[in-house]
Amino acid sequence: MGATVTGPAWPARSPVGKDPTTPLWRAAVLLRVLTLLFAAGVVLVYLDEYARPWLALATIGAMAAWTAAIAVRYLRPAGRLLGFAVLDLAVNCALMCTSRLVLTPEQLAVDTVPLVTTVWVTGVVAAGAVCAGPAVGAVFGAVVAAFNYGVRGYVDTDLTRDLMLLVGVGFVLGLAAATSRRSAARLETALRAEAAIAERERLARSIHDGVLQVLARVRQRGAELDGDAAELARLAGEQEIALRALMATGQVSTQDGTADLAGRLRLLASGRTEVSVPATPVPLPTAVTAELESVVREALANVERHAGSEAKAWVLLEDLGGEIVVSVRDDGVGIAPSRLAEAEREGRMGIARSIRGRVADLGGTIELETAPGAGVEWELRVPREVAR
Template sequence: MWRGAVLLRVGTFVFATVGLLLHQSEYQRPWLGWLVLGVMAGWTVLTACAYSRESGRQARIVLVDVLLTSVLIGLSALVLDRAYLETTSPLVTTVWAASCIVAAAVHGGQTGGVLAGGLVALVSFLVRGYFNTDIARDTVMLVAVGFVIGWASVTAKRSAAQLHRALRAQAATAERERLARSIHDGVLQVLARVRRRGAELGGEAAELARLAGEQEVALRSLVSAAPPESTEDGEVDLGPQLQVLATPRVQVSVPATAVRLPASTAVELVAIAREALSNADKHAGPEARAWVLLEDLGDDVVLSVRDDGPGIPEGRLAEAEAEGRMGVAQSIRGRVTDLGGSLALLTAPGDGVEWEVRVRRERQTARRGGE
């Protein structure tokens, strides 16, 4: 679209040059008209070079483009006399003035295009000093061009971003599959053999077998999980990030469909799950099992972490916080508070522990907008 804006500017400059040659005899100050055309020529060359490079497509250059174009339109009041301005004959800049609107729309979307079109239309109206059907038509056309091209620019950028993400995900998936084949043929087979042989030998070898089995499950979960993808507004699928937490003693269950949340929120929820599992590993005993469940309820996303350990005695969390052990207070409660969610703890002696974190999607959208 930037190349199109450059071509439009060059083409409209040629049109403005022809218009000046045809109407210069009607100008009050033809020399000033040629001076305006010279500035237009120089600015056309500068913007063509700038807009042809990624580094030149900056907001300040587009802003100067719109302001300079408005000034050149205003100079038409000095080049032309009142009798000429009261006719339908074109100003000195003619359709060249519309090229800055296209540049503003390509860079700033609908808002930039509409603002630039409105400013150019306003300056043109002030130069002529009256308002009629022709000026009303030109105003609508300028604003409409800015809006439509801005909308097309935003749509094109989104499409390009989606294509880039799709290609990146395809490449990541292909690389993950290649690594998975290599790992399956090497590391996983060795870990499986160590696990079987250690279990047969018993004793200390049995402990090594258990550790090898845990790493085998964790590695299988890692290579089988889908690669993380993010949308244009920074949302990711939380499911694959939780699946890598699976071990022989930890079972992870996530929906078959993607559960998309802002990337920062997903990181915090995974950290909460890790802390809850760490607490279960420390306090529930070596034989305890744990379950991680993710539910997508539409407006709410619920993350549950449960174990079948001995549970937490009443008042133990308050004692741990008083002793300076801030794992639950900061790693779990603090994170949930920052997310604007709710936290429920279900436990009783002998009944295990269940953490339930509930986060509302509306709050996450508002939080991301505030940031």
């Protein structure tokens, strides 16, 4: 009947923790290399026609050195910083400006002769987008296009087409990077939840085969006796109920800052308290869940202290979509109409502060129905929008 509960079987570390945009960074660096080779070929083709051929070659050398620098920086997870991407943008714009000294005025006046940097500058747009998302990618594209206008010295349809392409590419790549990060975060949360559920189920099987069977045996045997044995049987029964509720409860907190109120309240079940909650989770911000749980605990504590030794309590949770309703009812001796006011005058502020104060802080309302001999019922209503 006994069982040995071993330590948790931790799952192997998942690769989800890596940066999901790593393939995009590699593609951005590869784009720099390929466009550098293209720019070098263009310079060799037009070298004899340039006003300052030596400056064109020096610009290609600077582009090659900077490509090597950004490759080292961007291929390291710790090096993908927005500040370095802004520096990258500044270097690209500065190298674009050298074309005004390299190209002749006639070459600048026509779009058929590319700037020395040519399409190499599109790589910085990709870097900004992958680094900081669609908005930054679009801004980087607009800045590069603006320098393209400035170096050429005029505006036409072809340059405007380049503007639309640069902004569009920056936005789309940034959107892809942001989506990849969100998807990876959700997958990691799901994998952690799955591992936690699997571990809880493994422990639940061990507990069921050992602890629960012992408690059930103590409860059954003790109930047949009187005196202290009967009291031990009652306590064992309460612990058995609480342990079964704990085993049946799913994950009560998540990685997104919410907690399952239904799971938290389900743990309050005991021999004298029945808890009814929806079968599906009721996620609320962790702070709100903790406050509502505290209110219910305080109400149940009042049942223990004042309702009578034989009183039972019932907790009901309802998710109505627009609001959360929690009811706590008991069949105890009830409260006289003037008793609460007398307690406040005497300085005992438990109900006023612990229950009403907490609900008021959450933007909710609370109603009390009671009468001598008719028990007590609290009804808490918290708007979901306020809770969120």
